Amino acid sequence: MASRTSFSVAGTLRYAAIILYVLFALFPIYWLVKIAITPDRLIYTEGTHIWPSTFTLDNFTSVLFLTDFLVYFKNSMIVSLGTAFFTTLVATAAGYAFSRFHFRGKAIIIALMLITQMFPLLMIIAPIYKIMAGLRLLDSLTGLIIVYTAFNVPFATFLMQGFFDGIPKDLEEAAMIDGCTRFEALRKVIFPLTLPGLAATLGFIFTAAWSELLFALMLINSDDKMTFPVGLKTFVSKFAVDWGQMMAAGTLALIPSCIFFILIQRFLVQGLTAGAVKG
Amino acid sequence: MTAITLNSINKSFGPVHVLKDISLEFNKGEFVVLVGPSGCGKSTLLRMIAGLEPVSSGDLIFGETRVNDLEPRERDIAMVFQSYALYPHMNVERNLGFSLELRKRDAAEKQKRTSHAAGILGLDKLLDRFPKALSGGQRQRVAMGRAIVRDPQIFLFDEPLSNLDAALRIEMRIEIAKLHQRLGTTMVYVTHDQVEAMTLADRIVVMNAGNVEQVGTPLDLYSNPANLFVAGFLGSPKMNFVSHDDPALSLPKALTHPKAKTYGIRPEHIQVTAPDDNAHLIGTIDVVERLGSDTIFYINHGAKQPFVVRVPGIDRTALGEKIGCIFQPNDLHRFNADGQSISEK
Amino acid sequence: MTMALPTSPGKGRGRPLKKLHWLVEPYLYLSPAIILIALVMLVPLVVGISYAFQSISLLNPFETGWVGFANFEKLWADRLFWKALTNTFWWTLGSLFFQFFLGLGLALLLNRPFAGRGLVQALVFLPWAVPAFLSGLNWAWLFNPIIGPIPHWLAAIGIMDEPQNILANPKMALWGPIVANIWFGIPFFAITLLAALQSIPRDLYEAASIDGASVWQSFTKITVPFLAPTIAITVMLRTIWIANFADLIYIMTGGGPANSTHIISSYIFTTAFRRLDFAYASTLAIALLVLLLAYAMLILQMRKHLVKGI
Incomplete structure (x- = not known):
């Protein structure tokens, strides 16, 4: 009997802890949305109420149609999609080479890639600025895509290598005996099996590019080239009191990340590399 | 007539010399079993015959043709892997017909040969299933079916039964023996299980530490082992x-x-x-x-x-x-x- | 039933060519990655290191040239650098400590099945998906007494005399970004540790409970030793990452008020971006790099001992 009660006490504590975690995780996001839908005239009077007494979508419409929000959004889409696409392409090839070949210099190349993950990226912000200036790629989305792609390739390569390692070598050998060239085996057998991995990598890189602020601040200065983080930062410094609109913009910026998150959530723990494809 | 000739074949992985000057001849239609303890080089030898490992030195000859430099797909062989290596994203029918698909055979021929192979192995009812919905024995059959569909010059088996439980292993062993009688194709079979070797082989090649210890018919090896290793390896107890x-x-x-x-x-x-x-x-x-x-x-x-x-x-x-x-x-x-x-x- | 196969013995394709093909193939797959990384990361890295020994400021274009260790002498005498160094320490330690222990707690909670676990897991991991700049803005707003509730709560429970913005208070401002960072970073630790927890074989716990181990003993004798290697490597990577992570500070305080919240990385960014003093920014970056390398060496040594112990 005693053990029963202590069990239920422990159980209650566990649930309480879980609830606290959920509240802590969700509250800031909730607040963002709450201010965004509170009518301007109530923001000060009802500032700290948990629920607004009425709500409005005015802030969203004015953000969407009266500001440069859509331009920022479009720029961020171009940059993030471009980065995700090129990074995944380059990283897939490199990850495949790491996973399937033994070759001279492999250890050195891996070490170099690891080093790029270790040093402060800000260390190269100044040289990159000068190099980009020399290449006339300052203030250009192409320049941003190139820089982001390079930044993300090492991590994405290790990720893809993990996915390839999870696919038995036998499969492509069987395909090669069945009549494939190595490249055909890659395309017809290995590639379809890596699709979940590819999707996850694309998503990761997309989010990374979507969130990047400091290099974008440095490399972009004209209004029509700004990505979302830069735009929002500028927006905040310019209209520091238009809370509702800022939070509406923030809420909108959250949407792509959340969509991505919902898509990959189930992969997170069940091991990104675990044999999702084991026969 | 010889189907496969190995002429002073060597294999090294970096400094490690795993196969030492192997010379063997396999006859056409013969069932040859390569047997030995793990790490003896038998699988490496099979993979070299398949073209999955490059030959370090020596000649590998199929019939009259030197095949050292041919890609696996150019050697007219089929192989059954230990892991079966079924394509998880294809159903049984496509798994069976994949080699024909790659050779751009027309649908009618593909259909005919797939169902023929499925018939031999009793897979007719499973053609729409995906590998993950098959039992171990069924996967094993599909892997064999994939080889049968090819109708190759040479069948290679790399420990095909080692992932099955004891009862299924006996059943599939008989199935493989029947298959050899029926097709009469040259087969090279790698195993560490001496019972499989004794029951299946026309000739057994006993290997140890990269060398061939003895070659002969099962009963020959049983009655007249050439050395302590062969004597101790074959026979149970x-x-x-x-x-x-x-x-x-x-x-x-x-x-x-x-x-x-x-x-x-x-x-x-x-x-x-x-x-x-x-x-x-x-x-x-x-x-x-x-x-x-x-x-x-x-x-x-x-x-x-x-x-x-x-x-x-x-x-x-x-x-x-x-x-x-x-x-x-x-x-x-x-x-x-x-x-x-x-x-x- | 015979199949006509192209069994021509390597006609046209000679042996040397084929060997070459085997040798070159992996490099073909790798070359785009290598070229890109070399040009965009490694070359600028070398160039960046050389900047530390020059005078390169876009605001003084005429005073360029090699200056030896002058930048490092300036660094030694720079009070702001030492302040930023102290802040980097507290920022990293504070963020890491809470991220780790709260993340571990969450992972342990999520490791046991309960009704609605899938949903809870999705919800508590959500902050991880929020872009850093947005987390920064969001928390800056929460700390703002005009629209945010936090100052009012703090005042209500007596920690503050009246609702005010801690981000405007030089003594407390660093805690703003730290809290935001904790919020943002818990899921990362929880995900990593949960994955590690789930890789511990169940039978070990069953064997331990048959052997008479209590819950606490199971935790200290099985869970902790199994997690230790993961923890060491995760903590190391995360420390480096946090120390380099300037976004939250740049967004929430901009290093202010009165430069009281700069960490080295945000100081690097401001030096490069606002003052356009590339030489000094590179000098700061090298100082940070050296510190982080020393730290990484230390942890890797410790990890060796830990792994040996299992």
């Missing part, structure tokens, strides 16, 4: 080895040989008698296994390894009893100091 100076051993002069350092006798070639002067070896029974059909005695005769005797039927001799053993003279093996068999009686 294993052959007993007794040192020539073992105090428990008293062989009549006619059975001994001046150069013999080790005597070998299989458990089934021994009779049990009273522990008297006629006995060739005397010891006490340590363990008895009664299988019904046979009784196996583990006899302590003072050496590290127990001496194993198998007598047919049920023998009631009890644990701890002292008994004598008599060896059948024709089945006694003698090995010299190098472990080589001494052939003259």
Whole structure:
């Protein structure tokens, strides 16, 4: 009997802890949305109420149609999609080479890639600025895509290598005996099996590019080239009191990340590399 | 007619020399089993025949053609992998027909050959399933079916049964034997299981540490093992080895040989008698296994390894009893100091 | 039933060519990655290191040239650098400590099945998906007494005399970004540790409970040793990452008020971006790099001992 009660006490504590975690995780996001839908005239009077007494979508419409929000959004889409696409392409090839070949210099190349993950990226912000200036790629989305792609390739390569390692070598050998060239085996057998991995990598890189602020601040200065983080930062410094609109913009910026998150959530723990494809 | 000729084949992985100067000839239509302990190089040899590993030196010849530099797909072979290597994203039918799909065969021919192979292996009802919905034995059949559809010059098997449970393994072993009778194709089969080797092979190649120890028919290897390794590897329970100076051993002069350092006798070639002067070896029974059909005695005769005797039927001799053993003279093996068999009686 | 196969013995394609093909193939797959990384990361890295020994400021274009260790002398005498160094320490330690222990707690909670676990897991991991700049803005707003509730709560429970913005208070401002960072970073630790927890074989716990281990003993004798290697490597990577992570500070305080919240990385960014003093920014970056390398060496040594212990 005693053990029963202590069990239920422990159980209650566990649930309480879980609830606290959920509240802590969700509250800031909730607040963002709450201010965004509170009518301007109530923001000060009802500032700290948990629920607004009425709500409005005015802030969203004015953000969407009266500001440069859509331009920022479009720029961020171009940059993030471009980065995700090129990074995944380059990283897939490199990850495949790491996973399937033994070759001279492999250890050195891996070490170099690891080093790029270790040093402060800000260390190269100044040289990159000068190099980009020399290449006339300052203030250009192409320049941003190139820089982001390079930044993300090492991590994405290790990720893809993990996915390839999870696919038995036998499969492509069987395909090669069945009549494939190595490249055909890659395309017809290995590639379809890596699709979940590819999707996850694309998503990761997309989010990374979507969130990047400091290099974008440095490399972009004209209004029509700004990505979302830069735009929002500028927006905040310019209209520091238009809370509702800022939070509406923030809420909108959250949407792509959340969509991505919902898509990959189930992969997170069940091991990104675990044999999702084991026969 | 030879189907495969290996001519002084060597294989090194960096500094490690894993196959040493292997020369073998496999006849057309022959079922050859490569057998040996793990790490002996048998799988590497098979993968070189398949074209999955480059040959370090030597000639690999199919019929009259040197194939060292041919891609796997150009060698007209099919292979069944230990892991089956079924394509998880294709159903059984596409798995079976994938090689034809790659060769751009028309649908009718593909259909005909796939269903033929499925018919042979009893896969007709599973064609729409995906590999993950198949049992181990079914996967094994699909892997074999994929090879049958190819109708290749040579079939290669890389430990195909080692992932199956005991009962299925026997069933599939029979299936493979039937398949060989039916198709008559040259087959090269790698295993570490000597029962598979004995039951399936026309000829067995026993390998150890990168060398070929002996080549021959199963019964030849059983009756006339060339050396201690082959003698100890084939047969179950294993052959007993007794040192020539073992105090428990008293062989009549006619059975001994001046150069013999080790005597070998299989458990089934021994009779049990009273522990008297006629006995060739005397010891006490340590363990008895009664299988019904046979009784196996583990006899302590003072050496590290127990001496194993198998007598047919049920023998009631009890644990701890002292008994004598008599060896059948024709089945006694003698090995010299190098472990080589001494052939003259 | 025979199949006509192209069994021409390597006609046209000679042996040397084929060997070459085997040798070159992996490099073909790798070359785009290598070229890109070399040009965009490694070359600028070398160039960046060389900047530390020059005078390169876009605001003084005429005073360029090699200056030896002058930048490092300036660094030694720079009070702001030492302040930023102290802040980097507290920022990293504070963020890491809470991220790790709260993340571990969450992972342990999520490791046991309960009704609604899938949903809870999705919800508590959500902050991880929020872009850093947005987390920064969001928390800056929450700390703002005009629209945010936090100052009012703090005042209500007596920690503050009246609702005010801690981000405007030089003594407390660093805690703003730290809290945001904790919020943002818990899921990362929880995900990593949960994955590690789930890789511990169940039978070990069953064997331990048959052997008479209590829950606490199971935790200390099985869970902790199994997690230790993961923890060491995760903590190391995360420390480096946090120390380099300037976004939250740049967004929430901009290093202010009165430069009281700069960490080295945000100081690097401001030096490069606002003052356009590339030489000094590179000098700061090298100082940070050296510190982080020393730290990484230390942890890797410790990890060796830990792994040996299992």
